Amino acid sequence: MIRSTEAHATRLKAARTLVEDILIPAEAQMDAEDRMPDAARAALRAHGLFGISIPEAFGGLGLTMEEEAGLMLVLGRAAPAYRAVYALNSGGAAQILLRAGSEAQKAQWLPGLASGARIACFCLSEPEAGSDAAALQTTARREGDGWRLDGRKRWVTNAPEAGMLMVMARTGGEGARGISAFAIDPATPGIHIQPAQSKMGMRGALTADIVFDDARIPADALVGAEGDGLKLALAGLDKVRLHLAALSAGLMERLIDEGRAHALRRRQFGKPLADQPAIGALLADSAAEALAARCMALELARARDDGTLRPADAAAAKLFATEALGRVADRVLQVHGGEGYMTGSAAERLYRDVRLLRILDGTSEIQRLVVARGLFSA
Ligand SMILES: Cc1cc2nc3c(=O)[nH]c(=O)nc-3n(C[C@H](O)[C@H](O)[C@H](O)COP(=O)(O)OP(=O)(O)OC[C@H]3O[C@@H](n4cnc5c(N)ncnc54)[C@H](O)[C@@H]3O)c2cc1C
Structure with a gap:
């Protein structure tokens, strides 16, 4: 649902300027230093992007899913490490608070997440x-x-x-029903954030293990009912999957533009690569997949807004869009030839x-398991 076409168009225009003038120019520096440049972070905050889907009452943009998908198609053109920093503040942690948090918990955490003053971490994997x-084996025992x-x-x-941790920990017996969610201040004694680990990509969005060693947290850190933690964590997945499908479509469009520009610029055999049918075919296959992902993301975002989204469809969109993105990135690197393999080119980085x-x-x-389950349970 687009609530105001005018406001939506204004937001997309501002996002395009942000992407072209600030985010894309800073990508190489972010990759080289494994740190988001301060100017980029400040711009993301100024555009309210840490609070994309946090309600306006808490200082967020409060976007509908269709508005968010439209925005991610534009923002997706920039390196996805940016998104890993700002969008996670509206992601799993905030969605659990919105779904099950007390008014006091929402007031404590959501304004800081929406503004980007606090960075949220979603702590599920072990x-x-x-x-x-x-x-999962992390335990939370009453003491x-x-x-x-x-x-x-x-x-x-x-x-x-x-700046805040949403931690899924075992409060009961084995299995999903023994897991509860906790909103925690990372400065709590007994919480040890390990050094950031090196990754093949997404540099600038830091990843590290967190160790809990006799960390004492207050009773009111529990979010929702005891035993509801995994259910709450998984309840936000449809939204995240549509968000990632839109992001992937935006990234495909960016990659295709990179490939197109290179094919027009680079000359071999006396003419631009763009005149070679084989090069055109690589980009044509990519354009078809990008268009399909764009349509899926927008169509399903509308379905989520009107309450008719099926989880299997959200999984199918994430599956298709991210797999297609991998194929597009590979084709665009191929269009670049050796230049695409050399450190420093956008094709190599993306x-x-x-x-x-x-x-x-x-x-x-x-995702395939979820799609198949949808088929057989229909
Ligand atoms: C850079 C990075 C950032 C991350 N950030 C976070 C974060 O912020 N919070 C968080 O909680 N987690 C995070 N994760 C963890 C991420 O969610 C997991 O990597 C992911 O869920 C997969 O788990 P795994 O890596 O243990 O793979 P595994 O579960 O060990 O799977 C290995 C392979 O087996 C396949 N497989 C597993 N089970 C099945 C099955 N039943 N049927 C068919 N195939 C199967 C998988 O698809 C995969 O191909 C992050 C991971 C990375 C790499």
């Missing part, structure tokens, strides 16, 4: 619990008038700059970055 999140946390969370995005999107928020194999 060394022995990746795709099988219900197997005194609060909880005691012990365990280790793996590869937490933004952990080195965490090729590394986009690989993560087939792993995050449910791997492609897990």
Whole structure:
């Protein structure tokens, strides 16, 4: 649902300027230094992007899913590491608070997340619990008038700059029903954020493990009912998957533009590469896939807004868009020839970055399981 076509158009225009004038020019520096440049971060905050889907009452933009998808098609043109920093503030942690948090918890955390003053971390995965999140082993035991946390969370995005942690921990027996969600201040004694780990791409969005060693947290850190943690964590996945489908479509469009520009500029055999049918075919296949992903993201975003989205469709969109993005990144690198393999070209950098999107928020194999379940349970 687009609430105001005029406001939406204004927002998209501002986002285009942000992407072209600030985010894309700073990408190479961010990749080289593994740190988001301050000017880019300030601009993302000024545009309100840390609070994309946090309600306006808490200082966010309060976008509908269709508005968010439209915006991500534009913002997706920039390196996805930016998105890993700003969009996670409206992601899993905020969605759990909005769905199940008390008014006091919402007031405590959401304004800081919406403005970007605090960075949210979503702590679900563990060394022995990746795709099988219900197997997580971090424990939260009642002790005194609060909880005691012990365990280790793996590869937490933004952990080195965490301002709040949404931690899924085991409060009961085995399986999904034994898991609860906690909103936690990372400065709590007993919480040890490990050094950032080196990655093949997405540099600038830092990833680190977090160790909980006898960390004492207050009773009111529990979000929602005891035992509802995994259910709450998974409830936000449809939204994240549509967000990633739109992001992927935007990235494909950016990559195609990079490939097109190179094909027009580079001359071999006395003419531009663009005159070679084989090069045109690589970009044509890419354009078809980008268009399909764009249509899927927008159509399903409208379905989510009107309450008719099926989880299997959100999974199908994430599966198709992120897999297609991988193919497009590969083709565009091929269009660049050796230049695409050399460190420093956008084709090389984005090729590394986009690989993560087939792993995050449910791997492609897990999306296929969800799609198949939808087919057989229909
Ligand atoms: C850079 C980065 C940032 C991350 N950030 C976060 C974060 O902020 N918070 C967080 O909680 N987690 C985060 N993660 C973890 C991420 O969510 C997991 O990597 C993901 O869920 C997959 O788990 P895994 O890596 O343990 O793979 P595994 O679950 O071990 O899977 C390995 C392979 O087996 C396949 N597989 C597994 N089970 C099945 C099955 N039943 N059927 C078919 N195939 C299967 C998978 O698809 C995959 O191909 C991050 C990971 C990375 C790399």
